Amino acid sequence: MISIDRPARTADLGDVRVANRAAVLRHVRLHAPCSRADLAARTGLNKATVSSLVGELIERGLVRETGLTENRVGRPATMLVLDGSRYVGLGLRVGADELVVVAVDLAGERFLTWRRAFAAATVGPDETVAALAALARRAIGRVTGAGRTVLGLTVGVPGLVDADGAVPAAPALGWRNVPLAAAVRRALRDPGFPVEVDTDANLAVSAELRHGPYAGTADLVHLTGGPTIGAGVVSGGRLLRGGRGFAGGIGHLPVLPGGPACGCGRRGCLAALVGVDAVVRRLLPDTAQDGPVTDHLPEIERIRALARAGDDPVRTGLTEIGRQLGQAVCVLVDLLDPEVVVVGGHLAALAPWLLPAAHAELAERTLAPAPVARIEASTLGSEASALGGATAALATVEAGHLPTA
Amino acid sequence: MISIDRPARTADLGDVRVANRAAVLRHVRLHAPCSRADLAARTGLNKATVSSLVGELIERGLVRETGLTENRVGRPATMLVLDGSRYVGLGLRVGADELVVVAVDLAGERFLTWRRAFAAATVGPDETVAALAALARRAIGRVTGAGRTVLGLTVGVPGLVDADGAVPAAPALGWRNVPLAAAVRRALRDPGFPVEVDTDANLAVSAELRHGPYAGTADLVHLTGGPTIGAGVVSGGRLLRGGRGFAGGIGHLPVLPGGPACGCGRRGCLAALVGVDAVVRRLLPDTAQDGPVTDHLPEIERIRALARAGDDPVRTGLTEIGRQLGQAVCVLVDLLDPEVVVVGGHLAALAPWLLPAAHAELAERTLAPAPVARIEASTLGSEASALGGATAALATVEAGHLPTA
Known part of the structure; x- marks a missing residue:
């Protein structure tokens, strides 16, 4: 495979200093506590440059020296950690x-x-x-x-x-x-x-790219739960935005022709099948009759309790919803080839019952050779x-x- | 909107020289004939750096001086053009x-x-x-x-x-x-x-990114024609590859449930509807009876002739195929938000009859505000x-x- 990216912009010495400062900050974040010598070794920058950058970062309160020194031959090295609490x-x-x-x-x-x-x-x-x-x-x-x-x-x-x-x-x-x-x-x-x-x-x-178990995954999708479903796509380590910033629409992917009505006016869209309102309506038909729901947490908890108790209609329903989720994930996987698709919101809460069916659907449908992408529940909660x-x-x-x- | 890309890697002076050399080459390519002073102004590099880089590029036969000089006040400037014929x-x-x-x-x-x-x-x-x-x-x-x-x-x-x-x-x-x-x-x-x-x-x-009317379009998709359909995706100026290099699969997007059988074993996939074999089978049923076709050019020419002559079944069929193409493009547009989706191969050859229906479908289905992405025929031919x-x-x-x- 080859890389045909656009040529880099010109760099001047100011840009270089900014890039190097970012690199030092990043290495301190990932590898602290570490010495100036460690940073020079890791970044490939010379020691004078590292010292100058570290001095500046300390002055601004972004990095601080710890009392710790490393045990090694020669002069003891002062260790640095990220500060940034300011x-x-x-x-x-x-x-x-x-x-x-x-x-x-x-x-x-x-x-x-x-x-x-x-x-x-x-x-x-x-x-x-x-x-x-x-x-x-x-x-x-x-x-x-x-x-x-x-x-x-x-x-x-x-x-x-x-x-x-x-x-x-x-x-x-x-x-x-x-x-x-x-x-x-x-x-x-x-x-x-x-x-x-x-x-x-x-x-x-x-947030997934930085915090939690998928941090640093270069090809990653987060599917939001909630009434609608959106896709946040990281490809090659970069957020995919599209020409107008509107990338990430997946909620109205046609999944089940003639399926339930969707807010968009069509039927059987992904959101109309696996969105939180759709899930509650499908699995707790009695609740749905009480009118529009504004706080879904109790309903999702009830569904989890029923599923844990082995309630047949709820378990069957979750398997079907998981399969439909898997069909949509398959479209994402074929087109974007992520390593992991993380699901959030109510999809994460219901993951133990949704994901096995979603994985089966994905494994059956995708044409790429195994191993297929994993589908995982977000660990970041609704504040992701x-x-x-x-x-x-x-x-x-x-x-x-x-x-x- | 904000940018949350990964931090840049460290830059050293060697990288800077490479980046600057690339910038000079690119500016000469885009703006030749141009003088060293033009290059300095366009790249933001100082004149000594530009002169040194240009000298190196001339020595390697990548850039050459023309006899032309620019008419301006002061010393005449020697103009540079890209050479590279070597x-x-x-x-x-x-x-x-x-x-x-x-x-x-x-x-x-x-x-x-x-x-x-x-x-x-x-x-x-x-x-x-x-x-x-x-x-x-x-x-x-x-x-x-x-x-x-x-x-x-x-x-x-x-x-x-x-x-x-x-x-x-x-x-x-x-x-x-x-x-x-x-x-x-x-x-x-x-x-x-x-x-x-x-x-x-x-x-x-x-190729589209470099040659032809969509050169330089930062968010661009090319859909290949032929027996299968593949998507080449450029997002933010970069080719989207995915974690294993398998990004771009769109041929087996489910479009018409219960539709024609696809080579993948399912029915109604995009390729089974708008791939060249499917198109020939649908619009020229007599030809299809002669067995597998290995050269589709004559069939596509026959379909074009019939469409130009106003043949009703062919025109109706092309409109339907165009609509199905539009449904798939809508999935791409919602997810990737490209400025232009360029279609190649037989889809380009049949574009005058396919694209109006595809555009109508896209305009009707996508939820993003107008103007919707354009769908255009590639001008690069089958050698794209x-x-x-x-x-x-x-x-x-x-x-x-x-x-x-």
Whole structure:
């Protein structure tokens, strides 16, 4: 195989320093505690360059020296660890039934995780923005009160997000054309750090790429659970965005012709079969008669309990849903060839009963030689995309740019 | 929107020189004739660096000075153009009914294009390798006889290609587990330049990325025509390969449940509806009765003639095929968000009748806001993947490494 990527842009010495700073930061993150000599060996940079970069990183509070020294022949080496507790990224998530905020510092330590039950689809965009901003302000207050600095904030939504952070469509929230990033910025009165918006699928796969058991997997898909299904795709280590930023649509893949009606107007779409509303309707028909559900957690727990108890209709239903999920995963696997497809939300909660059938379907359908891609349950919980948002808010510094704050 | 790509690797001064050399080469290619001062302005490099790089490129025969000078105030500037006629890349393609070889020099000039009718599926891999090697040897002889140097050779096949250039499966050729790159290398007696194998879809989209009307499109898909359908995907300017190099499978997307039988054992797959055999069988039922077809060109010409003449069943059939193609394109568009989906082979030949229906289907189905992605016919002909292979064989030099030959 050959590589036919676009030629690299020109590099100048400023770029080189930024790239080298990013490399030093990354190596400290992955291999701490480590000495300056270790860093020079690992990065291939000369020791003078490493010392100069480390000095700068220490000065800015991104790296610190520990009292530890390494036992080796010659002069004892001072060991370095990532610091970064001074700088925090915030991630918010607008789910169908909750708001979540996560704060993470540059060392990857979780500073806070708060959730608030909230029916965004019922109250509409304006009230949602107000609630988001209130939650963000409380989190910012807690962060700054602890003497830390917020470097950025990213909001994840289940829907399409354009280059300006507006949301052309988010069926799970009933939103159309909501200028979300601008509205949150305004509600926070231009907070002095970047406020961005991205899809929850993109943020969730970014969180998987950094935290948890699939961290570092270069070819990875995260399928979000919830009322709609979105795909966050990492290919060759990079998030796949598409020409307008609308990549990742999989919820309306036709899976079962003539199947249940979908919100999009067609029938048998993936979301109409394996989305959380569809699952609850199918497995708990009595609940569904009570009208629209805004908090699915109790229903999913009930389904888990029934499945554990060996309830036949629920088990059969989950197997069928797992098979339909597997059909969609097969389309992803054929087209994208990921190593792992991670499922989140209610799909993760129901994974013990869904995934065996999904794997069987995938193994039977895909034409690529074994081993086929694995389908796994996310371990990051429903805050995956908020965690990804917080991580994303730190990306500039991690790319080697010094914090301006 | 935010970018959460992996951190860049460390850069050292050698890398910088390679990157800068690639940038200078690329700017000369795109903007020739241009002066050293133009290059400095366009690349942001200082003039001394540009002069040094240009000197090296002239010495190796990659760039040359023209007699032209630019009319401007002050000292006349010597203009530079890409030379590169000294170095040639070879691309071969194994189609279902022909072998093709294309030679392209570094300036992008086509040196030769040869085709040979050849039924690879009938004769099997060994004889195909022998025929490929014979064709390659003739092309190499022609290139070296003209005083030029072959820098590399890439073979495109319709099927899966692994990291070693072996072909685990190519249903259109009836191949399984063919160690193609190794076999061609052996047949050419280790020719002293790299011999690589890639999918014809990857090579075709690489050709589109460089040549023809979609050159430079960062988010682009090429759908190959022929007995099977493959997708070459460029996203954010990079070829999408997947974890094992098997990305691009779209031929067995379920499109019409209970539809015509597919070679994979299921029914109604995309390839079983819009692949060339399926199209001929559907629109020219009399021909299909004559047994398997190894050269589809006359049939496709007959279908074009009937469509032009307004033949009702053929026109209706093409509209239906176009709609089914549009359904598959919609899956690609939702998931990948390309700017353009280019169709090749018989799909390009039949585009005037297929694409209106495909566009209508896409516009109706996709949930992303208008303007939806365009579906266009490739202008590169059936040698697209051979052209892409020849271009790919020059990638190392274009990435800024000096030819060792």
